[in-house]
Amino acid sequence: MNPKIKEIKEQLEQFRVEAGEHLEQFRLQFLSKKSDLQQLLGEIKEVTPDLRKEFGQAVNNLKQYAQELYEMHKNRVENEATVFNSEIDVTRPATLYSLGAMHPVSIVMNEVCEIFEKIGFSSVSGPDIEDDWHVFSALNFPLEHPARDMQDTFFVNVNPEFLLRTHTSSLQVRTMESCPPPIRVICPGRVYRNETITARSHCIFHQVEGLYIANEVSFAEMKQVLLFFAQEMFGTDTKIRLRPSYFPFTEPSAEMDIECKICGGKGCNVCKQSGWVEILGCGMVDPNVLDNCGINSKEYSGYAFGMGIERMAMLKYKINDIRLFFENDVRFLGQFANA
Ligand code: DAH
Numbered sequence: 001m002n003p004k005i006k007e008i009k010e011q012l013e014q015f016r017v018e019a020g021e022h023l024e025q026f027r028l029q030f031l032s033k034k035s036d037l038q039q040l041l042g043e044i045k046e047v048t049p050d051l052r053k054e055f056g057q058a059v060n061n062l063k064q065y066a067q068e069l070y071e072m073h074k075n076r077v078e079n080e081a082t083v084f085n086s087e088i089d090v091t092r093p094a095t096l097y098s099l100g101a102m103h104p105v106s107i108v109m110n111e112v113c114e115i116f117e118k119i120g121f122s123s124v125s126g127p128d129i130e131d132d133w134h135v136f137s138a139l140n141f142p143l144e145h146p147a148r149d150m151q152d153t154f155f156v157n158v159n160p161e162f163l164l165r166t167h168t169s170s171l172q173v174r175t176m177e178s179c180p181p182p183i184r185v186i187c188p189g190r191v192y193r194n195e196t197i198t199a200r201s202h203c204i205f206h207q208v209e210g211l212y213i214a215n216e217v218s219f220a221e222m223k224q225v226l227l228f229f230a231q232e233m234f235g236t237d238t239k240i241r242l243r244p245s246y247f248p249f250t251e252p253s254a255e256m257d258i259e260c261k262i263c264g265g266k267g268c269n270v271c272k273q274s275g276w277v278e279i280l281g282c283g284m285v286d287p288n289v290l291d292n293c294g295i296n297s298k299e300y301s302g303y304a305f306g307m308g309i310e311r312m313a314m315l316k317y318k319i320n321d322i323r324l325f326f327e328n329d330v331r332f333l334g335q336f337a338n339a
Helices: 003-014 020-031 036-046 049-085 104-118 170-178 219-234 287-292 309-317 330-336
Strands: 129-131 162-164 183-192 204-214 240-247 250-259 276-285 301-308
Touching: 003 020, 003 036, 003 049, 020 036, 020 049, 036 049, 104 183, 104 204, 104 219, 104 309, 104 330, 170 183, 170 204, 170 287, 204 219, 204 309, 219 240, 219 250, 219 276, 219 301, 219 309, 240 276, 250 301, 276 287, 276 309, 287 301, 301 309
Parallel strands: none
Antiparallel strands: 129 162, 183 204, 204 301, 240 250, 250 276, 276 301
């Protein structure tokens, strides 16, 4: 390539047009009558005929290139000018859309599941609309048990054989019916009870159920697993105690308390001055339940436990009204964004 053409081409490509005045400089340097490029055009006729065609074409291409670049720079500079001179302030920081946050119930539910998953439990789920067998009968609730009463249970109008599960223990039954032992599951889910809504109780809440079935499972193993859970959840210095209790589906049954985190065991309103707060029910799975679900109770034994998530979240975040979880007030929910 002719060295002069090469030089002009390089200059064209290096020329920076950032504002209107640069555009004029560009025009003067490359497109005006006095420009080097214009001079080259004038030189075409002086070149010997055998080289003229090639030279002429190269110079004309360069001129066309210069013109295209000029148009491109011009369009850009004019466009920028309209944006910057208009009413719109393009330098203003953008409005930030705040991200949604996890619901405190989901946070605590996930935390509970993660703790048990660490020690080999897997998570299972099942239907909210259940039948009597999975919620009551298979779990050894006698027919006249008050929990079956219309006051506690929401029945489905069109077919009262179906009801909204009152506890996630129904998932114990579903798991035992479908999986051979050994079984080690946790079952998180929403439950429903026909109860008056107050600061301490609601008709909707969440539970996590746990079930372990194998050969020769002991009460002591259950206690150790629950101690591990309490200390992972509430801190390594957390103390637990088991009190004898009654559930139709476990024998023996117990309720587990943790030492009150609010007063450190000294006694306060939350623990009703006792220094202890109940967090779950548990026990050894009643042999009748195993047999009902097709598991040989002579061969297998197990433990089960169930806990309310809202109660746990109330303790953890020191919330004194369960209704707050269901009102979806973003001023409340936003506080858990980084919890
Ligand atoms: N299902 C019980 C309830 O809703 C909680 C419970 C207690 C679950 C003891 C269990 C258990 O698995 O062993 O109150």
